[in-house]
Amino acid sequence: MFERIWRASLAPLMAAATAIIISSIALIISGNDPIDAFREMWKTIDSTQSVVIIVNVSVPYYISGVAAAIGFKMNLFNIGTNGQYLLAALIAGWAGAEVSLPPVLHVPFVIIVAITVGGTWALIAGILNVTRNVNVVVSTIMLNYIAIGISAFLLAEFFRDDATGGLVANTKLMPDSARLPALNPIFELFGVNFPPNTEVFGFLPFAILLGVAYYVLLNRSLFGYELKLSGMNPAAALAAGVNPKRMVLITLFMSGAVAGMIGLPFLLSDPSFLKYGDAFPTMLGFTGLGLALLGRNNPVGIAAAAIVWATIERATQRLGPIGIPPEIGKILQGSFLLSAVIAYEVVRRRNDAAAVAAAAAATHDLSDSSYEPPENLSTGQGTGAPV
Amino acid sequence: MSDEQGEPPVTGSTADDAPVAIQLTDIVKRFPGVVANDGVNLTVRSGSVHAIVGENGAGKSTLMKTLYGAHKPDEGTITVNGKQEDFSSAKDAIAEGIGMVFQAFMLAANLTVWENIVLGDEPGSRFSLNAGAARSSILELGQQYGLEVDPDALISDLGVGDKQRVEIVKVLYRGAKIIILDEPTAVLVPQEVDALFASLRELTTQGATIIFISHKLDEVLKHADAITVIRQGKTVGEVDDPSSVTSRELAEMMVGSELPTPETRESTVTDVDVLELRNLTVANAEDGARDLLDDVSFTVHRGEIVGIAGVEGNGQSELVNAIVGLAESTGAILLDGHDVTRLSTRGRRDSGIGYIAEDRQKDGLVMPFLLWENAALGHQHQPPYGKGPWLNVGGARTQTQAIVEEFDVRTPGINVPAFTLSGGNQQKLVVGREMTAEPKVLVAAHPTRGVDVGAQAVIWDILRDARAAGLGTVLISADLEELIGLSDRLLVMLRGQIVAEVDPASVTPADLGSYMTGATTGGH
Numbered sequence: 001m002f003e004r005i006w007r008a009s010l011a012p013l014m015a016a017a018t019a020i021i022i023s024s025i026a027l028i029i030s031g032n033d034p035i036d037a038f039r040e041m042w043k044t045i046d047s048t049q050s051v052v053i054i055v056n057v058s059v060p061y062y063i064s065g066v067a068a069a070i071g072f073k074m075n076l077f078n079i080g081t082n083g084q085y086l087l088a089a090l091i092a093g094w095a096g097a098e099v100s101l102p103p104v105l106h107v108p109f110v111i112i113v114a115i116t117v118g119g120t121w122a123l124i125a126g127i128l129n130v131t132r133n134v135n136v137v138v139s140t141i142m143l144n145y146i147a148i149g150i151s152a153f154l155l156a157e158f159f160r161d162d163a164t165g166g167l168v169a170n171t172k173l174m175p176d177s178a179r180l181p182a183l184n185p186i187f188e189l190f191g192v193n194f195p196p197n198t199e200v201f202g203f204l205p206f207a208i209l210l211g212v213a214y215y216v217l218l219n220r221s222l223f224g225y226e227l228k229l230s231g232m233n234p235a236a237a238l239a240a241g242v243n244p245k246r247m248v249l250i251t252l253f254m255s256g257a258v259a260g261m262i263g264l265p266f267l268l269s270d271p272s273f274l275k276y277g278d279a280f281p282t283m284l285g286f287t288g289l290g291l292a293l294l295g296r297n298n299p300v301g302i303a304a305a306a307i308v309w310a311t312i313e314r315a316t317q318r319l320g321p322i323g324i325p326p327e328i329g330k331i332l333q334g335s336f337l338l339s340a341v342i343a344y345e346v347v348r349r350r351n352d353a354a355a356v357a358a359a360a361a362a363t364h365d366l367s368d369s370s371y372e373p374p375e376n377l378s379t380g381q382g383t384g385a386p387v
Numbered sequence: 388m389s390d391e392q393g394e395p396p397v398t399g400s401t402a403d404d405a406p407v408a409i410q411l412t413d414i415v416k417r418f419p420g421v422v423a424n425d426g427v428n429l430t431v432r433s434g435s436v437h438a439i440v441g442e443n444g445a446g447k448s449t450l451m452k453t454l455y456g457a458h459k460p461d462e463g464t465i466t467v468n469g470k471q472e473d474f475s476s477a478k479d480a481i482a483e484g485i486g487m488v489f490q491a492f493m494l495a496a497n498l499t500v501w502e503n504i505v506l507g508d509e510p511g512s513r514f515s516l517n518a519g520a521a522r523s524s525i526l527e528l529g530q531q532y533g534l535e536v537d538p539d540a541l542i543s544d545l546g547v548g549d550k551q552r553v554e555i556v557k558v559l560y561r562g563a564k565i566i567i568l569d570e571p572t573a574v575l576v577p578q579e580v581d582a583l584f585a586s587l588r589e590l591t592t593q594g595a596t597i598i599f600i601s602h603k604l605d606e607v608l609k610h611a612d613a614i615t616v617i618r619q620g621k622t623v624g625e626v627d628d629p630s631s632v633t634s635r636e637l638a639e640m641m642v643g644s645e646l647p648t649p650e651t652r653e654s655t656v657t658d659v660d661v662l663e664l665r666n667l668t669v670a671n672a673e674d675g676a677r678d679l680l681d682d683v684s685f686t687v688h689r690g691e692i693v694g695i696a697g698v699e700g701n702g703q704s705e706l707v708n709a710i711v712g713l714a715e716s717t718g719a720i721l722l723d724g725h726d727v728t729r730l731s732t733r734g735r736r737d738s739g740i741g742y743i744a745e746d747r748q749k750d751g752l753v754m755p756f757l758l759w760e761n762a763a764l765g766h767q768h769q770p771p772y773g774k775g776p777w778l779n780v781g782g783a784r785t786q787t788q789a790i791v792e793e794f795d796v797r798t799p800g801i802n803v804p805a806f807t808l809s810g811g812n813q814q815k816l817v818v819g820r821e822m823t824a825e826p827k828v829l830v831a832a833h834p835t836r837g838v839d840v841g842a843q844a845v846i847w848d849i850l851r852d853a854r855a856a857g858l859g860t861v862l863i864s865a866d867l868e869e870l871i872g873l874s875d876r877l878l879v880m881l882r883g884q885i886v887a888e889v890d891p892a893s894v895t896p897a898d899l900g901s902y903m904t905g906a907t908t909g910g911h
Contacts, residue, residue: 225760225767225778233753238713239744240765241733352806359807362799 011347012294012304015340022335023328030325037324041315049198050314056201058303058310059265060281063207064288065295065302066214067259071136072297073218074231074251078122080140081259082285083147088118089263090151090171093276094159096267097172106177107268111206111261118260119253121147126252130245136252144285155276170277180269201269210258211299227251259285290337296344309333407469408433408565408596409454414463416449423449424460425620431565431613433468436587436597438611440604441641442839446620447600451567454598455487456480467565486563488554490570494542501525501538504557528559533589547698548579555586559595566590568599572606573865576698577900584610602641604634616640641840655690656875660724661859662687662710662828667718669705669883680705680716681883687828687859692850694874694891695863698903702883703863704745707832710861711735711742723827736765741826743817743834745863747810751817754806758798759787761805762820769824786823794819795845811842818846822853829853832863847873867896881905 024034044050064081071078078084092114101109125143128134161172180202184194218224230237230247237244262284266273273280291309295301316329409431416424423446431437441447453460456474465472467483474480477487494503501521510524511517522538529535534552542550551571558566568587572580584606587597601607607614608629616624616637624640626632669680680702687693697703708714712732719728720735727735736742742765744750752761763772763783771782787801796815798808805813814834821829831850835843850873854860864870870877871891879887879902887902901907 220778220780222768222773222776222778225763229753229756229764232755233749235750236753236764238732239711239742239750240767241731241736243731243733352804355803355807359799359803360809 008301011343012340015336015343018339018343019332019336022339023331026331027324027328032324036322037319037328040319040322040324044318045311045315048192049195052194052198052200054307054310054314055204056199056265056270057313058306059201059204059207060262060284061287061291061306061309062303063210063258063265064262064284065291065306066210066288066299067255067262067285068288068292069295069297069299069302070214070227070251070255070258072231072292074227074247076231076248076251076255077137078125078140078252078255078259079137079289080122080125080143080147080285081255081262081288082283083140083144084118084121084256084259085262085285086280086282087121087147087151088114088260089267089280090155090159090276091117092260092264093171093174093267094154096174096178097161097275100175101177103177106175107180110174110178110268111264114260114264114267115257116260119257122252122256122259123249126249129252130248136248148282159276161275168278170279171275173275174267178268179274182269199271201265203265203269206261206264210261211303214258215299223250259288262288290333294337294340308336405432405434407431408435408467409598410464410466411450411454412464412466414450414453414460414465416446416453416458416460422620424453426622427463427617427620428622428625429615430625431596431598433596434591434594435612436584436591436599436610438607438614439598439600439617440602440607440614440637441617442602445617445641447617448569449620450617451487451569451598451600454480455485455567481561481563484562484564485567486558486561486565487567488551488558488569488571490573492547492550492554494550494553496541496543498542499538500536500540500542500545500553503542503553504538504560508561525556525560528556532559532586532593532595534559534586547574548582551575551583552586559590564594565596565598568597570600570602572601572603574699576903577897578904578906580606604637604641608632608634608637654875655855655857657689657691657857659689660686661689661722662861663719663721664710665719665721667706667709667716667720669702669709669714669716677883679883680709680714682718683880683883683885684718685878685885687861689857689859690854691875692854692860692862692873694870694877695861695880696867696870696877696899696903697880699865701880701903703832703880705883706880707742707745707830707861707863710830711740733768737769739825739827741821741824741829743821743829743831745832745836747813747817752805752813755804757804758791758796758801758808758816759783761816762787762790762801764820766820766824790816790819790823794822794849809839811838814838815842815845818849822849827859829858829860830863831860833865834862835864835866835869867899871896871899879903 027034027037045054064085067081067084068078092110095113096106096110099106099109121143122140125134125136125139128139129136155169155171159171160169163172164170182199182202183204184200187200188194218228226237226242226247229240230242230244234244237247263276263280266280267276268274287309291302291305294305295303312329312332316326316332319326319328407430409429411427411429414424414427415422427446427450429439429450439447439450452458454465456477456479459475465474467485472479472483474483495506498506501518504525505521509516510520525536525538534556536549536552536556542553545553551574555566571583575583587599587610591597599611611629614624614626614629614637615622616626618641626637663686665684667680667683668678671677671679683702683706685693695703695706705714709716710720712730712735719726721727722735722738722740725738727738727740730738748754753764756764759780760783763778767773767778771779771786773779774782784801790796791798791801794815796808796819797812805816808816818834834850835846838846847869850860850862862870862874871894874891877889877891877894877899878885879889879899881903886905887907889899889902898907
């Protein structure tokens with residue numbers, strides 16, 4: 001068990017070390033002391049408040065990573081999660097504020113609206129692909145802009161809360177019945193003391209459930225089996241009686257549906273939002289693509305990647321005032337992602353060669369296996385890293 | 388592989404005292420976890436036709452790649468015409484006059500013959516290509532060596548025999564005096580094989596040295612001046628006088644044990660129809676082109692193996708795809724009396740069509756999937772692999788373990804990816820998977836292609852046992868001995884049509900070859 005964890009963490013640890021070295025060099029070049037910088041970063045995250053903020057920020061990142069991973073598993077690159085979640089958040093936020101329901105129904109209602117909108121929007125790319133053979137990457141990217149345009153139009157013309165005047169546009173605040181309570185009382189049971197105005201957002205359990213559902217679906221359901229099969233070997237999938245068009249449609253719908261949930265932590269549990277508006281974060285979808293890559297499409301891996309991302313962002317927030325450029329955070333993230341991709345590939349090749357050797361040794365077979373796994377696939381289940 | 392004594396070589400032109408062109412000494416080549424060559428010795432005399440024989444995976448191709456400079460040996464020396472060489476790339480080998488013709492042709496289909504031949508070594512200046520010079524030197528080479536090719540023909544219009552000739556001219560054009568051919572006859576029909584060896588013999592009289600890899604022992608005995616046998620990466624035999632050995636002796640040297648034969652025993656054919664094809668047609672996507680599969684009708688009975696012979700690319704793949712539901716077709720398919728024409732691939736497989744795909748790595752297996760995941764392939768929604776919408780991982784593992792044991796799949800376990808297994812063991816897993824589902828009809832495309840003799844024998848046994856148990860089989864194969872040995876009835880396909888039906892008990896590979904090329908027409 002420990003050996004497995006160690007082996008899975010080896011490549012990311014190597015990548016982290018490389019990223020730290022690269023950003024230290026960048027710091028030295030810009031005339032700063034890396035030791036000072038990292039000490040300041042550590043001080044910034046070393047508080048309960050920081051930990052809570054990191055957790056809260058990483059939840060939408062994580063959901064975004066899972067949404068991308070579903071597509072990646074089938075070699076479908078859903079680059080349109082950004083548009084899918086923005087449109088979903090707008091419509092779910094508006095619909096949630098328009099209805100009046102008891103809490104047990106109100107929250108599920110908002111969730112269902114969001115996943116339906118996100119999934120349906122992604123499905124457009126799926127339909128274009130299976131009927132007109134339009135490349136999914138191209139159509140999902142372009143649908144982002146259409147979604148952004150449509151949501152700006154809908155917000156300005158129909159969904160705007162007239163009570164907020166001036167230049168700000170947002171939907172009406174959702175009623176309390178649509179609000180997920182903070183999780184602070186649960187953590188307080190374990191002796192955690194929260195400073196004032198610090199809340200663990202109530203959407204966290206839903207995100208954990210999502211990861212479990214994703215894992216079970218992919219590794220225990222026939223659908224997940226056929227999804228991985230179609231991604232790794234479409235010809236074999238056809239021969240095994242899998243309808244590839246149906247798989248494209250369902251997979252894109254599911255990826256979009258999960259993308260539709262990216263905005264829900266803000267709508268349902270962040271007291272500074274509880275509505276959709278101009279201030280809503282707009283780039284979470286693109287971040288998720290990198291996180292899926294970093295987490296190797298594995299829910300635990302994506303969660304870890306999301307937490308690392310959020311930690312770097314939090315840690316670099318107070319660098320500016322002491323004269324260190326906070327952009328060092330972007331350098332850390334970028335070099336970490338790139339070195340991780342390289343490290344995964346190195347480790348994968350080594351493991352594959354070792355597996356072939358072990359099989360040959362165990363069976364005393366001398367024939368040289370001429371097969372080389374395609375670049376974008378990895379061995380075994382649940383770890384296929386795309387790109 | 389047959390029992391009779393091989394004929395003596397056509398010419399005995401090379402004396403034993405001819406100078407040595409190639410001398411490989413104690414070559415060792417290791418790949419991760421595998422020793423592909425483990426002390427191979429090879430002596431090839433100048434002006435001779437030298438055969439290298441061995442099973443798949445014995446290390447023949449690795450050895451030839453070493454000689455051709457594609458990789459360096461870990462140990463051992465290469466001597467060419469008395470000079471010790473240390474090739475670091477194929478370019479070095481070409482400079483020393485060594486050329487290689489690969490098994491899979493490396494030709495650009497939409498370029499002409501002369502363009503392909505000069506590719507990478509073009510006559511003319513940096514900015515202009517001297518097409519005239521290219522054409523005339525190709526024609527000259529053709530005349531000199533009896534390898535005439537039309538320089539302006541398009542590669543895509545050529546047959547396999549012509550393509551191979553282009554490959555050989557390509558090597559000669561680069562000035563090769565020592566030509567290596569990797570399984571040159573694998574894709575040829577018997578008549579083309581004779582023509583090839585006549586050309587090669589002609590080349591040797593002009594001073595060339597030929598090395599060819601083969602595992603077809605009759606042609607080796609018939610055409611080679613000397614033979615080197617390789618088994619498990621080692622030289623196990625050197626034959627200077629092919630007339631002194633029989634093909635059976637050679638084969639046993641190659642395998643190191645008794646040989647299997649594809650012969651089926653007593654007939655188990657019944658008069659119950661299990662698969663009936665009516666006017667099956669697959670249209671060509673190009674408008675106006677002739678149909679890829681043209682009005683094919685035949686019936687397979689319970690307990691019968693119907694063999695389909697034909698040069699590859701004459702509609703066999705389309706026939707397989709049409710039966711399995713992977714190609715759009717017109718006509719009707721009746722399985723056990725029920726019309727399955729309208730069913731999808733899954734529906735057809737569920738109603739009892741088993742399928743061994745032509746290319747196991749492309750269609751039959753998912754290489755990075757674990758063995759148990761591969762065992763479920765095509766049957767994933769049925770017990771014991773599937774349970775409602777769920778994958779039954781426990782059931783799948785148990786079933787896979789049973790397949791591995793029953794069908795002799797040699798593997799360290801069922802939780803390893805498929806690419807770790809050798810070709811033969813991969814194929815045994817595929818065959819075992821299909822048989823375990825107890826199909827009524829099996830469509831087997833090239834079931835023993837690229838597998839070792841041991842696995843081949845196991846697969847033949849499985850097909851025979853299933854036949855005895857009442858399975859109807861459609862067998863497509865390029866191995867004529869396999870077709871003749873296993874089939875109860877043989878159909879020959881040419882240009883998408885069934886052009887002949889022959890009795891495997893009386894037909895010879897040579898006769899079959901004539902039907903396949905259209906030289907002889909009609910059945911008996």
